[in-house]
Amino acid sequence: MPTNEKQQSTGNFSGFAPYVATKGEEYMGAPMRAHFTKILNKWKQDLMQEVDRTVDHMKDEAANFPDPADRASQEEEFSLELRARDRERKLIKKIDKTLQLIEDEEYGWCESCGIEIGIRRLEARPTADLCIDCKTLAEIKEKQVGK
Structure with missing residues (x-):
């Protein structure tokens, strides 16, 4: 990104400056669709990286603790992580559906x-x-x- 552009946050999506429509620009024309495609693809990529981190974390941290309390704590931690990843999996599906709407020019x-x-x-x-x-x-x- 050129140094004269400030990195701004759009919603939860850092690095994306708010879209500025040009005078007379058609709503959801090609430039606008491209803007949202970039945002959605970046969001999806971030979610996929989080899934990979969770899998690696669970592999690295998996241990057979002799103490039942330690084992229960680890199982609870993994359960919370898996629930969060399940929500993210559903969100990835919704992102894919939205990307298809953009491609079909039905988004917005x-x-x-x-x-x-x-x-x-x-x-x-x-x-x-x-x-x-x-x-x-x-x-x-x-x-x-x-x-």
Whole structure:
């Protein structure tokens, strides 16, 4: 990255400057899709590296402790790591689905009402598939059903 560009954070994605649309630029045109493709691919790469680190850590740290308390602590630690990796595995699937939407030129529009989700919302949550209004309504309905 050239030295005159500041590294900024976009959501959880360090190294990506917020997208600045040019005057008259079409929403989700090729440059915008390329921006989100880079963000999603970097996020996926980071998640995959974390999976590899977990596997290496579990191999390196696996020990047969004679003390049941030590063994239980290790098993609990591994269980927590595996749950986190399972959530990340599901997120990787969602990232892949989102990358396919970009490729199909269907990314960036609300699945519920069809309006633009918006660049800032997508930068904060690149896998978002609902606009903020539909997401808010869905959460309200979820809370009502949950009671």
